[in-house]
Amino acid sequence: MKIDIITVFPEYFTALGIGLFGKAQERGLLQVITHNLRDWTHDVHHSVDDTPVGGGAGMVMKPEVWAECLDELLGMKAETEETSGMTGNELGIARHPADAAPAPSPQETSTDARPILIFPNPSAPLFNQKAATELSHARHLVFGCGRYEGYDARIPCYYRDRGLDVREYSIGDYVLNGGEAAVSVMLEAITRLIPGFMGNPDSIVEESYTGSNALLEHLQYTRPTTWRGLTVPSILTSGDHGKVDRFRRDEALERTDRIRPDLIEALDCSALDKADRKT
Numbered sequence: 489m490k491i492d493i494i495t496v497f498p499e500y501f502t503a504l505g506i507g508l509f510g511k512a513q514e515r516g517l518l519q520v521i522t523h524n525l526r527d528w529t530h531d532v533h534h535s536v537d538d539t540p541v542g543g544g545a546g547m548v549m550k551p552e553v554w555a556e557c558l559d560e561l562l563g564m565k566a567e568t569e570e571t572s573g574m575t576g577n578e579l580g581i582a583r584h585p586a587d588a589a590p591a592p593s594p595q596e597t598s599t600d601a602r603p604i605l606i607f608p609n610p611s612a613p614l615f616n617q618k619a620a621t622e623l624s625h626a627r628h629l630v631f632g633c634g635r636y637e638g639y640d641a642r643i644p645c646y647y648r649d650r651g652l653d654v655r656e657y658s659i660g661d662y663v664l665n666g667g668e669a670a671v672s673v674m675l676e677a678i679t680r681l682i683p684g685f686m687g688n689p690d691s692i693v694e695e696s697y698t699g700s701n702a703l704l705e706h707l708q709y710t711r712p713t714t715w716r717g718l719t720v721p722s723i724l725t726s727g728d729h730g731k732v733d734r735f736r737r738d739e740a741l742e743r744t745d746r747i748r749p750d751l752i753e754a755l756d757c758s759a760l761d762k763a764d765r766k767t
């Protein structure tokens with residue numbers, strides 16, 4: 489998978505050389521290129537932002553700089569004012585960035601050689617395991633990290649209108665100063681699902697939020713079985729695999745109901761087995 493990251497803080501991503509992510513790059517499974525957005529500016533101050541049209545606090549990232557950068561990375565021919573036409577914006581009203589086109593199915597993305605453009609945005613739909621799984625099938629991801637109050641809403645709109653798969657995601661209901669932390673979170677969730685990335689592929693099968701279960705995981709213990717007076721549940725040391733499985737399943741259901749009742753509500757009933765207690 490090829491990954492381009494556009495940011496005004498390329499140093500932020502030096503951490504991608506660490507651990508499994510670094511190893512995956514050495515092995516050629518991932519090719520990560522970080523780009524400094526300021527390299528596409530032409531003014532002496534290398535400015536990437538301007539005040540919001542209509543007033544308000546903060547600064548908004550300018551569309552021209554982003555477009556010069558994205559056109560180059562995506563191998564698209566630059567358009568001038570005269571040739572751009574009025575696509576998608578005939579009335580002069582920019583489409584809201586959250587009004588993203590429906591995401592293609594995983595089957596489509598897995599065979600799709602088109603780059604996928606991803607903009608972190610606190611006002612966008614939530615990034616989740618389903619999105620991570622879908623994106624792990626892509627051949628080329630381009631992340632655009634916004635800073636300040638965000639980026640001009642016409643940027644995602646423009647590339648979507650030109651047939652690109654453009655996604656905007658938030659990573660949670662809180663505000664960050666910029667998209668860099670969100671991109672590193674998304675990248676970690678996506679890349680660990682690429683076949684060959686993990687040392688032990690089994691470890692991604694039984695986790696929370698995966699499979700048809702989408703339950704929180706049961707608790708984990710290692711030796712010693714008694715530590716500072718605390719003992720692991722005796723069923724786990726019984727050697728009875730059927731009982732261990734049942735115990736873990738009950739614990740997963742109980743914890744999910746208590747900590748994330750929204751996941752129980754969303755549970756597919758066909759994912760429950762007969763022995764699952766009604767909660």
Ligand code: 6GU
Binds near residue numbers: 608610657
């Ligand atoms: Cl994707 N960006 C920013 N700036 N803040 C966020 C976020 C993204 N997701 C949650 N908060």
